[in-house]
Amino acid sequence: MKYRILLVFLALVLVVSLAAFAACESKPKVYTSGEWPGQLAVASQGPASPAYPIDVGWTTPLAEDTGMQVRLLATESLPVSFTWLKQGKLDLGFADMGALSVPAGLDVFATRELGPIQYRIFWPHGRGGRGFAVRGDSGIKTPYDITPETKLIYHSPVLAGPFGKIWVEALLAWANLTPDDIPEENWIEAPSIESTFELLKEGRGDVVVGWPSSPPWLEVEAAPHGLAWIDLDARAEPEAAARYLAVDSGGSFGPMDKGAPSAIGVNMLLTIPSMVVMADKDTELVYNLCKWLDENYDKYKDAHPYCAAMTVENLVLLAELEFVPLHDGAVKYLEELGLWTDAHETRRQQNIDQFDRYEQAYVEVLDLADEQGIEVDPANEEWLELWDSYREDNGIPKFKLFVTFP
Numbered sequence: 001m002k003y004r005i006l007l008v009f010l011a012l013v014l015v016v017s018l019a020a021f022a023a024c025e026s027k028p029k030v031y032t033s034g035e036w037p038g039q040l041a042v043a044s045q046g047p048a049s050p051a052y053p054i055d056v057g058w059t060t061p062l063a064e065d066t067g068m069q070v071r072l073l074a075t076e077s078l079p080v081s082f083t084w085l086k087q088g089k090l091d092l093g094f095a096d097m098g099a100l101s102v103p104a105g106l107d108v109f110a111t112r113e114l115g116p117i118q119y120r121i122f123w124p125h126g127r128g129g130r131g132f133a134v135r136g137d138s139g140i141k142t143p144y145d146i147t148p149e150t151k152l153i154y155h156s157p158v159l160a161g162p163f164g165k166i167w168v169e170a171l172l173a174w175a176n177l178t179p180d181d182i183p184e185e186n187w188i189e190a191p192s193i194e195s196t197f198e199l200l201k202e203g204r205g206d207v208v209v210g211w212p213s214s215p216p217w218l219e220v221e222a223a224p225h226g227l228a229w230i231d232l233d234a235r236a237e238p239e240a241a242a243r244y245l246a247v248d249s250g251g252s253f254g255p256m257d258k259g260a261p262s263a264i265g266v267n268m269l270l271t272i273p274s275m276v277v278m279a280d281k282d283t284e285l286v287y288n289l290c291k292w293l294d295e296n297y298d299k300y301k302d303a304h305p306y307c308a309a310m311t312v313e314n315l316v317l318l319a320e321l322e323f324v325p326l327h328d329g330a331v332k333y334l335e336e337l338g339l340w341t342d343a344h345e346t347r348r349q350q351n352i353d354q355f356d357r358y359e360q361a362y363v364e365v366l367d368l369a370d371e372q373g374i375e376v377d378p379a380n381e382e383w384l385e386l387w388d389s390y391r392e393d394n395g396i397p398k399f400k401l402f403v404t405f406p
Contacts, residue, residue, distance in 0.1 A: 031284040039069040043081045043093040046074050048193045050213040050306055051094060054126055057303025058310065061296060076159050076193055079108050082117055085278060092289075094125050095324070097271040098250030099163070100399040103324065103355055105362050107162040110378045110387055112366065116358040118279040120327035122286050123293050124314040125275045126306025129256040131268030132171055133200060133210040133217070136226025140206060143175035143230060143240070153188045153196055153205035163248075164189075167209045170248035174232065174240045201225075212259025212268075213305055221260050229256075229266040249401050258305040272314055277327055279355075286329025290315075294333070312337065319344050320405035325351040343406035357396060365390045 031037070042059055045051040055072055063070040073090060075081050082102060085093040101107050105116040134140045140150070155164030165187075169179050188205040190196040197216040199205040201223055207230070210217065221227040234241035234253035241253055251271035256263045277286055294312045301308050316339055319326050325348045326334075334340040365387050369376050374383050390396075 031282050036066040036068050041071050041090045043090050044072045044074045048216050050211050053304045054306050057307050058300040061299040078161050093276045095276050096273050098401050101161050108378050112376050115362045119276045120279050121274040121324050122327045122330045123275045124310050125273040127272045127309030128306045129268045129270050132230040133208050134228050136228045151186045151188050151206045153190050153199050153208035156189050156191050166248050170244045173243040173247045212263035217260040227262045229263050231267050233267045283329045286327050287332045290330050290333040321402050323399045
């Protein structure tokens with residue numbers, strides 16, 4: 001696919017970024033209840049994203065209460081963020097709901113250094129929506145208004161891995177279109193989050209995926225052409241919604257209630273993104289974080305509209321819907337509250353088993369690639385096809401969000 005051509009640039013980003021943080025290596029330390037490290041490195045994104053004000057909102061009182069030096073390390077690149085997390089340069093990361101390329105080692109994660117990553121959820125990172133923005137004067141109101149002449153803006157793989165195009169391809173599936181129905185010249189790549197707003201505002205693109213709570217949407221909305229959002233009414237069109245979710249299973253549909261005024265009441269994908277840690281992160285440290293986040297909710301709930309959803313109730317919901325397991329420290333806290341059941345643990349073990357299965361399969365397919373002289377590089381189609389066929393031949397199921405519990 002076209003986005004794989006840019007993986008060379010991603011590699012350069014990784015090299016430069018990792019060199020910049022080479023001095024940040026930390027030795028593992030075991031913490032006791034109520035004890036805090038001297039500093040905490042937290043992944044975030046740039047100010048144009050909703051993640052940054054959310055993270056400032058909760059880490060500021062955390063630092064004041066605990067005396068920790070909390071550092072926000074902003075990057076728009078998901079692979080860079082998980083590389084830092086895996087190497088211990090970050091303590092806490094973030095992930096979108098249903099981010100299957102991370103635990104499955106797909107696309108830009110299909111390297112020797114990354115591959116399937118053993119990470120765990122410890123707290124919700126809000127609850128918001130992801131929709132498709134258009135100019136207010138575009139005339140595009142539903143997916144069926146998209147034609148081969150429509151210019152589709154997608155996030156560069158450096159920003160979102162394969163999801164930049166997957167999100168847009170899911171919208172096409174709703175309308176019974178395929179990516180091949182859109183000429184190559186009408187696929188507009190956005191190299192940065194900021195550029196997505198500019199491309200739409202300037203009319204160089206017609207449709208772009210967006211998070212309505214991102215502050216720049218207010219500026220786009222105030223422009224003479226205005227701002228609108230494509231309505232995805234799953235209740236009215238369940239078959240179309242099923243086609244969408246077959247491509248992008250990262251949430252469920254419903255009306256948006258936060259963010260830019262133009263988005264309020266519009267049906268779009270509702271998600272619960274997560275704050276994550278590596279599976280082997282110290283249990284007591286994660287437990288302490290969960291306990292602080294729950295008991296000090298009032299200190300950060302009004303910092304950003306999404307912060308109001310950073311609740312223990314949504315943590316339980318993640319345990320029931322996500323394929324990413326909860327961390328031992330989060331489980332310990334939910335057990336203390338009496339909110340963890342045998343059914344929750346059964347589901348978690350099911351998720352852990354699938355993570356382990358992918359990790360072991362990746363070790364095996366790397367050996368197979370070496371035996372066959374296949375270069376392990378996400379820009380190498382032969383390698384990607386080998387990894388795809390290996391999973392299929394060995395009956396390894398795809399990661400999918402759960403729709404029922406238990």
